[in-house]
Amino acid sequence: MITLAPLNxxxxxxxxxxxxxxxxxxxxxxxxxxxxxxxxxxxxxxxxEHGEPVGVFKIDRxxxxxxxxxxxxxxxxxxxxIDAGAQGRGIGTAAMRALPGHLAPLxxxxxxxxxxxNFSNLAALxxxxxxxxxxxxxxxxxxxxxxxxxxxxxxxxx
Numbered sequence: 010m011i012t013l014a015p016l017n018x019x020x021x022x023x024x025x026x027x028x029x030x031x032x033x034x035x036x037x038x039x040x041x042x043x044x045x046x047x048x049x050x051x052x053x054x055x056x057x058e059h060g061e062p063v064g065v066f067k068i069d070r071x072x073x074x075x076x077x078x079x080x081x082x083x084x085x086x087x088x089x090x091i092d093a094g095a096q097g098r099g100i101g102t103a104a105m106r107a108l109p110g111h112l113a114p115l116x117x118x119x120x121x122x123x124x125x126x127n128f129s130n131l132a133a134l135x136x137x138x139x140x141x142x143x144x145x146x147x148x149x150x151x152x153x154x155x156x157x158x159x160x161x162x163x164x165x166x167x
Contacts, residue, residue: 011103013111016053016065018044024055024065027092035154036130043067043088054111056091056104063095064104068112072123078147078159079123084116086124086162105140105162113164120165125149125157134158 016024021044029037043053043065050071056064065088069075072085079085086108091101112122124142126133137160138144147159 010059011100011107012057012060013104013107014055014057015115016055018048018053021053024053024062027062027065027090029090030093030096033090033093036127036133037090038088040065040090043090051087052115056100058095058100063100064089064091066090068116068122070116076123076125076149076159078145078149079161080121082118083161084112084119084122084164086122089124101136102140105137105142108162109164116164121161121163123159123161125152125159127152127154127157129155 025040025044027040046067051067051069054066054068055062056066067087069085069087072083072087073079073081076085089101108122112119124137126137128134140162142160142162145159145161149157149159
């Protein structure tokens with residue numbers, strides 16, 4: 010069973026062992042990099058399989074300040090990491106499908122969660138689409154690994 014849960018910054022050590030495949034690091038980064046982010050802007054969330062952490066992501070409460078292609082006051086999903094040993098079992102798709110039920114109560118003023126995904130990261134593009142994200146048609150040209158598609162997932166009705 011896949012569930013999502015907030016993760017306190019002080020408990021970051023519980024996900025420190027998670028690591029994507031090496032070729033995914035240019036797109037998602039590492040848990041070490043995630044844990045260096047400022048808590049004033051980002052919230053940590055963990056992906057649990059039968060209660061054990063298998064993934065982590067951060068929610069950017071100020072996504073529109075870095076990515077003006079997203080509307081004001083909408084959330085950003087950043088640095089999603091699924092441990093390499095847990096990939097290929099549908100965990101990422103299940104976690105993304107659980108986002109509305111998880112995020113909507115925690116962020117009651119946001120209608121959508123946005124993300125950017127590199128055009129060359131075909132597996133991630135397919136996975137986000139399969140999970141229910143829609144491509145907005147906007148492009149973020151400044152990605153560290155190249156141009157990125159801007160996608161969004163509805164958390165609640167407007």
